[in-house]
Each structure stands twice: as C-alpha cells, then as structure tokens.
Amino acid sequence: MIRRAFSILMLLFLTLPAFAVEPEEMLADPLLETRAQSLDEVIRCVQCQSENIASSNADWAKDARLMVRQLLLDGRGDQEIMQFFVERYGERVLMTPQLNGSNVILWVAGPLMLLLSLGGIFLYSRKSKPSGSASLSAAEEARLKELLDE
Amino acid sequence: MYIELGHLSLILALPVALVQMILPMIGAQRNDAVLMRVAAPAALMQFLLITLSFLALTWGFVTSDFSLQLVTINSHSAKPMLYKISGVWGNHEGSVLLWALILALFGAAAVVFGKDLPDRLRARVLSVQGAVGLAFLAFIIFTSNPFLRLEFPPLNGQGLNPLLQDPGLAFHPPFLYLGYVGLSMAFSFAVAALLEGRVDAAWARWVRPWTLAAWIFLTIGIALGSWWAYYELGWGGFWFWDPVENASFMPWLVATALLHSAIVVEKRETLKSWTILLAILAFGFSLMGTFIVRSGVLTSVHAFANDPERGMFILIILALFMGGALTLFAARAHVMESKGVFALVSRESGLVLNNVLLVVSAFVVFVGTIWPVVSELAFDRPLSVGAPFFNTAFTPFILGLALFLPIGAMFSWKRAKAGRVVKTLALAGLVAVSAAILLWAMQTDRSALGPVGLFCGLWIFLGSVTELWQRAGRKPARLLRLSGADWGKFISHAGFGIVIFGIAGLVAWEEEDIRIAQIGETFEVGAFSVTLEAVEEVQGPNYFATQGRLRVEQDGELIEVLHPERRRYPVAGMPTTEAGISNGLMRDIYLVVGDAQAGGGYTVRSHIKPFANWIWGGAIFMALGGFFSLFDRRLRVAAGKRSGAAKSTGAQA
Numbered sequence: 001m002i003r004r005a006f007s008i009l010m011l012l013f014l015t016l017p018a019f020a021v022e023p024e025e026m027l028a029d030p031l032l033e034t035r036a037q038s039l040d041e042v043i044r045c046v047q048c049q050s051e052n053i054a055s056s057n058a059d060w061a062k063d064a065r066l067m068v069r070q071l072l073l074d075g076r077g078d079q080e081i082m083q084f085f086v087e088r089y090g091e092r093v094l095m096t097p098q099l100n101g102s103n104v105i106l107w108v109a110g111p112l113m114l115l116l117s118l119g120g121i122f123l124y125s126r127k128s129k130p131s132g133s134a135s136l137s138a139a140e141e142a143r144l145k146e147l148l149d150e
Numbered sequence: 151m152y153i154e155l156g157h158l159s160l161i162l163a164l165p166v167a168l169v170q171m172i173l174p175m176i177g178a179q180r181n182d183a184v185l186m187r188v189a190a191p192a193a194l195m196q197f198l199l200i201t202l203s204f205l206a207l208t209w210g211f212v213t214s215d216f217s218l219q220l221v222t223i224n225s226h227s228a229k230p231m232l233y234k235i236s237g238v239w240g241n242h243e244g245s246v247l248l249w250a251l252i253l254a255l256f257g258a259a260a261v262v263f264g265k266d267l268p269d270r271l272r273a274r275v276l277s278v279q280g281a282v283g284l285a286f287l288a289f290i291i292f293t294s295n296p297f298l299r300l301e302f303p304p305l306n307g308q309g310l311n312p313l314l315q316d317p318g319l320a321f322h323p324p325f326l327y328l329g330y331v332g333l334s335m336a337f338s339f340a341v342a343a344l345l346e347g348r349v350d351a352a353w354a355r356w357v358r359p360w361t362l363a364a365w366i367f368l369t370i371g372i373a374l375g376s377w378w379a380y381y382e383l384g385w386g387g388f389w390f391w392d393p394v395e396n397a398s399f400m401p402w403l404v405a406t407a408l409l410h411s412a413i414v415v416e417k418r419e420t421l422k423s424w425t426i427l428l429a430i431l432a433f434g435f436s437l438m439g440t441f442i443v444r445s446g447v448l449t450s451v452h453a454f455a456n457d458p459e460r461g462m463f464i465l466i467i468l469a470l471f472m473g474g475a476l477t478l479f480a481a482r483a484h485v486m487e488s489k490g491v492f493a494l495v496s497r498e499s500g501l502v503l504n505n506v507l508l509v510v511s512a513f514v515v516f517v518g519t520i521w522p523v524v525s526e527l528a529f530d531r532p533l534s535v536g537a538p539f540f541n542t543a544f545t546p547f548i549l550g551l552a553l554f555l556p557i558g559a560m561f562s563w564k565r566a567k568a569g570r571v572v573k574t575l576a577l578a579g580l581v582a583v584s585a586a587i588l589l590w591a592m593q594t595d596r597s598a599l600g601p602v603g604l605f606c607g608l609w610i611f612l613g614s615v616t617e618l619w620q621r622a623g624r625k626p627a628r629l630l631r632l633s634g635a636d637w638g639k640f641i642s643h644a645g646f647g648i649v650i651f652g653i654a655g656l657v658a659w660e661e662e663d664i665r666i667a668q669i670g671e672t673f674e675v676g677a678f679s680v681t682l683e684a685v686e687e688v689q690g691p692n693y694f695a696t697q698g699r700l701r702v703e704q705d706g707e708l709i710e711v712l713h714p715e716r717r718r719y720p721v722a723g724m725p726t727t728e729a730g731i732s733n734g735l736m737r738d739i740y741l742v743v744g745d746a747q748a749g750g751g752y753t754v755r756s757h758i759k760p761f762a763n764w765i766w767g768g769a770i771f772m773a774l775g776g777f778f779s780l781f782d783r784r785l786r787v788a789a790g791k792r793s794g795a796a797k798s799t800g801a802q803a
Contacts, residue, residue, distance in 0.1 A: 023665055042538065051390075052536065091533040094533070095534065095538050095539075101529070102529040106517060110514035110547065113513050114510045117509070
C-alpha cells in the first residue's frame with residue numbers, strides 16, 4: 001500500500017530523461033526503447049558520481065545501456081533487469097534506494113518529522129497558554145497611563 | 151620573498167585570532183571596557199593579515215610561480231589570466247584561504263557597521279567570530295598550507311581541471327562562501343545573545359541585515375552554480391542533487407527559515423529561542439557543507455581534496471562549535487521569554503508553518519545526503535541516493551509551502567480573519583486553477599509536474615501582486631511610497647513563483663532529439679528546424695576543439711547560428727562539452743555536437759528547453775528582493791539609532 005502510494009508519487013513528479021544514449025544504441029522497437037530509457041534513468045553509472053547511465057558519457061554507462069537493451073530483447077521484465085544489475089554491482093547501482101528494510105527510515109524520515117513538529121507545536125501551544133503576557137506589567141500600565149494622559 | 155611574507159602574515163593571524171577570541175569574552179564577562187575594546191582592532195588586524203596572505207598567493211598564481219607546490223599542481227602558464235586568478239580558489243588550500251578571508255571580512259564589517267551595538271554584545275559577537283577564525287586558520291596552517299614550496303620547481307604546471315576553466319569559477323565559489331561564511335554572523339549573534347541571556351526586537355533588528363546579506367549571496371551563488379552546470383555539463387540539467395549541491399542548499403533552506411522567524415522576533419518578540427536555534431543550525435549546515443566537500447566521505451562530482459585527516463579536523467570543528475552552541479542553548483534557552491501571543495490564524499502561525507516546512511525539507515535533504523554513509527556503517531548495506539529520491543521526497547514539502555505562501559503572507563499579525571484573506575485572493579486562485587486545468591486538459595501523458603507547478607508558480611506570483619496592491623490601498627500612486635521591506639517581500643516571493651514556474655515548464659515541456667546528422671542535413675525539433683552546416687577543428691588558448699556550425703530556423707526565418715564545441719585540453723588530457731545555446735525569454739535552444747561517426751556524420755543532440763531562464767531569473771529576483779529589504783530605510787535608521795536599551799516594538803507591527 002505504502003509502496004503503491006510512493007510509486008504514484010514518483011510518477012507524479014517524474015522528470016523527463018536526459019539522454020546520453022547514442023543513436024546507434026537505440027532499439028528499433030519504439031516501445032522497447034521507451035522502456036529502455038526509463039531503465040537508464042534508474043540505473044546509476046558506477047564509474048561516475050551521482051549520474052545515471054542515461055546522462056553519463058562514460059564507457060561503463062554505454063556498456064550498461066547496451067546490456068539493458070540486450071536484456072530487453074531477451075524478453076526480461078523491468079524488475080528482472082534491475083535485479084540483474086543489483087546482483088552484479090550491489091544496491092549502489094540503483095539511483096533510488098529500494099523501499100524495504102532499513103531504507104524505510106530514509107523514506108519516512110521527512111513525513112515523520114513533519115508530523116512530529118506539528119504535534120510538538122500543538123502540544124507546546126496548549127501548554128503555554130498566555131501567562132500574563134496578554135496583560136501588561138505594572139510598569140507598562142504606568143507608562144501607558146502616562147502616554148494616554150499626555 | 152613575497153610568498154614568505156604571505157605565509158608569515160597567515161601565521162601571525164593565528165595569535166591575533168586567539169586574542170580576539172579570549173580577551174573580549176573575558177572583558178564582557180567582567181564588564182571590563184578595556185578588554186572589550188581589544189575586539190575591534192583585533193578583528194581589523196586579522197582582516198589585514200589574511201588579505202595580505204591572500205594577495206601573496208594570488209600573485210603567485212598570476213606570475214605562475216612554479217616554486218609554489220599549489221601553483222604547480224593547479225595552474226599552467228598558458229592559461230588565460232581570468233583562470234589564473236580564479237584558479238586561486240579552484241583548489242582545496244586556496245579555497246579554504248578564501249573562506250578565512252571572507253570570515254575576517256565579515257568580522258571587520260561588524261566592527262565598521264556595528265558601532266552602535268551595545269559594547270558587551272559587540273565584544274561577544276567579535277569574540278565568537280574570532281573563535282571561528284581561529285579554528286579555520288589552524289585548519290589551514292596545520293593541514294592545508296597553501297604556501298608550501300618545491301625544492302626543484304618544474305618548467306610548467308599541471309593545469310586546472312578543464313571543467314573549472316570557465317567564468318563560472320570566478321563568481322560561483324566567492325558568492326557561495328560569502329553566503330556560507332555570512333551565516334557565521336547569525337551564529338555569533340545567537341551565541342552572544344545566549345550569553346547575554348536576552349533576545350529582543352533590537353537584537354533581531356541587528357541580526358536580520360547580516361542574515362539577509364548572507365542569504366542574498368547564497369541565493370546568487372547557488373543560482374550561478376546551477377546555471378554553470380546547465381551550460382557546461384552538456385545535457386542541460388540545472389540541479390543534480392549532488393551531495394555538494396545539497397551542502398549549499400541545506401544552509402539556504404535553514405537561512406530562509408531564519409529570515410522569516412527573525413521577522414517574528416523583531417515585530418512580535420516571540421519565537422525567540424526557536425530563532426536562536428535556527429541561527430545556530432544554519433551555520434552548522436554551512437560547516438557540514440564544508441565537511442562534506444572536503445572529507446571525501448561522500449562521493450561527488452565536485453571531487454575536491456579528499457583527505458581523511460582534513461575531514462577529521464573539520465568534523466572536530468563542527469563538533470566543537472555545534473556541541474558548544476547547542477549545550478549553551480539547552481542551558482540558556484528558557485531565559486528567552488516570549489512576549490507576544492497569537493491566535494491560530496495569524497501571520498505568526500503562517501510563519502511558523504513556513505519554518506516547519508522549510509526545516510523539514512532541509513531535513514529530508516540532509517537525511518538523503520548522509521543516508522549512503524549511515525546505511526553502509528549501520529546496516530552494512532552500501533547504496534546510493536540519487537535524484538529520483540529527492541524529487542519525490544522533497545517536492546511535496548515545497549509544494550505545500552508554495553500553496554500556503556500567498557495566504558500566510560496576507561494574514562495580519564496576532565489575529566487574522568481567514569475569510570477576508572480568502573476573498574481577496576479568490577481572483578488569483580481562480581486564474582491559477584483554471585490555467586492549470588486548461589493545461590491538464592491539453593497534455594495527455596506528460597508528467598503532472600507541469601500543471602501542478604504552473605499552478606503553484608502562478609498562485610504565488612498573482613498572490614504576491616494581490617498583496618502588494620492591497621498594501622498600497624489599491625491606489626497606484628501609493629505603490630511607490632511603500633517601504634523597501636514591502637517591495638522586497640513582493641519581489642522575493644514573486645521570484646520564488648517564477649522559479650517554480652520555470653522548473654515546471656522545463657521539466658514538463660522539454661523536447662529532445664538525438665540523431666546522427668550528415669553535413670548539410672536539416673531536421674525538425676519541436677517548432678524549429680536545425681541544419682548542421684559544418685564541423686571544423688579550431689584552436690583555443692590552451693585547448694583544441696571540434697566546433698559545429700548549426701543554423702536554427704523557425705518558419706524559414708533565421709533564429710541564430712550556434713557553435714557548440716567539444717574541447718580537448720592537452721595538459722589535463724580531458725574533454726569538455728560546450729553546448730551551443732540560443733537564450734530566449736520563452737525557451738532556450740540547446741545544441742550539443744558529439745563524436746564523428748564511423749559511417750560519416752556526427753551525433754547531434756538538440757534540446758528545446760522552455761522557460762529555462764526563468765529558473766535563474768527567478769532566483770535573481772529573490773536575491774534582488776533581499777537587497778530591497780536590506781536597504782529599507784527603516785532598517786537602516788534603526789540600525790543606526792537603536793541603543794542597547796531594549797524597547798518593545800510590538801506596536802510597530
């Protein structure tokens with residue numbers, strides 16, 4: 001359920017791929033090529049830093065793009081292909097950490113903090129109801145009277 | 151000779167900083183005017199010494215003195231002068247020296263502009279500045295000395311990383327550092343206030359200009375960096391969620407929150423301890439950014455000097471300052487008594503929500519940035535956190551902020567009437583919603599970010615216009631009589647709307663085309679037709695380039711002839727891509743020429759990027775709004791005339 005919500009959220013804020021893919025790498029079947037390009041987006045170039053294989057010009061990224069396409073031609077599914085890369089290069093090869101195990105902490109950290117701070121503010125504001133600050137101190141009363149009398 | 155003078159003055163700055171840290175602090179504690187008066191000359195002296203040292207290093211780079219190790223590693227005699235000078239901070243040692251120089255500059259500025267601060271507060275502020283300066287001077291001298299000499303100077307240097315040979319390097323880091331380091335002023339004021347045990351409207355009024363200035367610089371620095379990446383990295387991305395970008399973005403988010411909460415302290419004398427905490431955190435994130443860039447803990451495209459020893463040193467600095475300040479905060483925060491009370495629907499509540507959303511989004515960026523380290527150390531699970539995570543986890547909070555901004559900004563202080571505000575904003579909301587729906591209907595399978603972002607951008611922009619109009623009593627003549635702060639608020643908020651609009655437009659309607667084009671071939675990209683006219687080999691001052699000549703036409707009329715290049719720098723043996731960009735208000739045309747193909751022809755990538763320039767233009771508006779607010783007459787007068795006596799200014803609101 002949560003995972004579903006996340007994938008919808010991801011889809012909502014999906015950005016367009018930025019290709020480094022070379023024309024001769026592309027698949028003839030436009031449908032497969034579209035799938036290939038969205039896979040390029042989520043597979044990280046392990047030779048580079050924080051770049052996916054879709055935007056990287058490195059040799060490794062090129063090989064990875066060709067591999068993605070080869071696997072697609074072999075009829076493998078998207079999840080299967082991602083798993084193929086994870087088995088060989090570890091979870092590092094994915095741009096987005098998978099939503100399972102300890103990574104749940106990463107994903108819920110933001111919403112949790114929002115709830116906690118809103119809750120904290122609510123409790124704090126209930127606890128510290130106006131304590132005399134709404135009324136003026138004696139000195140201020142005197143000064144106010146002075147000003148009004150002027 | 152001058153190298154040794156520079157080295158010597160750098161070393162001399164260290165004891166001066168020590169004096170600046172210790173004597174005024176003791177003086178403030180004992181109320182000893184003589185000791186407190188040491189602060190000002192010490193701060194000026196420190197600035198002078200570090201300036202001398204920086205000039206000496208710059209001269210070494212300008213004259214290509216290869217007896218300096220740093221120049222040998224990072225410079226080359228054939229490099230254009232601009233890059234010789236900016237090369238001073240294009241490396242680890244030089245950039246930390248620039249950091250220290252700017253820190254000393256802020257200390258000196260506090261002396262010059264802070265004449266009217268109460269003596270004790272000023273002494274404490276300068277003392278904390280001295281402490282930060284001391285830490286960084288020690289860092290430079292003991293781990294990153296830029297003045298090391300070589301016994302046998304080589305005939306020429308190894309050159310600067312070609313990616314850095316760009317006018318961007320001349321401006322991006324100095325602005326960023328002005329921002330990072332400027333936040334040290336907010337930090338010093340916060341620590342001084344905790345020691346004083348008092349925070350009042352006057353304090354907020356002194357802190358705000360410094361924070362505002364730092365925020366303006368940070369905004370410009372980040373925008374410049376984003377623009378630089380856009381035209382230099384060759385595929386036209388404007389934000390990568392790279393750890394180092396995040397390192398500059400986190401302090402920006404917290405500083406933005408701080409700016410807003412300081413307004414509440416100034417106008418309503420409440421949220422005091424929260425504001426102090428934000429001031430401490432903002433500088434904490436600055437230090438953390440420095441740590442991330444220089445420790446090599448996180449891999450990043452900004453591969454700087456990665457040295458564990460340096461990383462450890464900065465981590466200790468971070469721990470000392472944050473640990474010290476937060477302990478002080480825990481001990482003294484309860485002294486800060488709030489004066490103003492406010493209802494649930496009020497400007498104060500609006501600003502609290504602003505703070506919550508900004509800090510939570512900074513927290514999301516923080517968790518995402520350090521998660522690879524945590525996951526590997528704690529869970530033995532090495533992984534990477536890339537842009538898709540940040541896009542998903544960060545965007546909702548910013549959209550929430552965007553949705554609420556125009557409403558919160560129109561609430562009155564203390565107790566607001568929600569109904570009246572909603573009525574005033576109805577028109578702005580209606581226009582924005584219908585524009586978004588129209589778009590939703592027009593586009594079918596595109597990302598939802600288009601309509602959603604367009605709505606938010608328009609909503610903020612129109613909401614800001616409505617608010618300004620309302621503030622002027624709906625009379626055009628009175629618009630000009632509004633204060634700088636009112637205009638600043640309008641311009642900054644409108645700029646924020648423009649940024650969101652630009653990002654939404656770019657992300658949702660970008661068009662791309664990749665093909666192998668033969669010389670003379672014409673192809674269509676979106677509404678434009680592009681002709682590859684020629685590809686030539688050209689030579690620059692220190693590089694060779696393959697330069698394409700591409701003619702861009704629309705409906706048979708020439709738009710521009712672009713010359714994208716692929717440069718090779720023989721010294722560094724590294725290629726760079728220079729995109730050919732036709733800048734426009736409504737769209738950029740972004741062309742990149744790739745390698746020659748075996749079967750003839752060249753790879754050509756064409757991108758049509760709608761509203762791309764709105765992203766940086768909007769950021770410049772945000773910074774401009776900051777300037778308007780900074781030069782507000784009331785703030786200036788107040789900064790000059792306020793004396794130490796705390797005055798309640800609740801009535802001012």
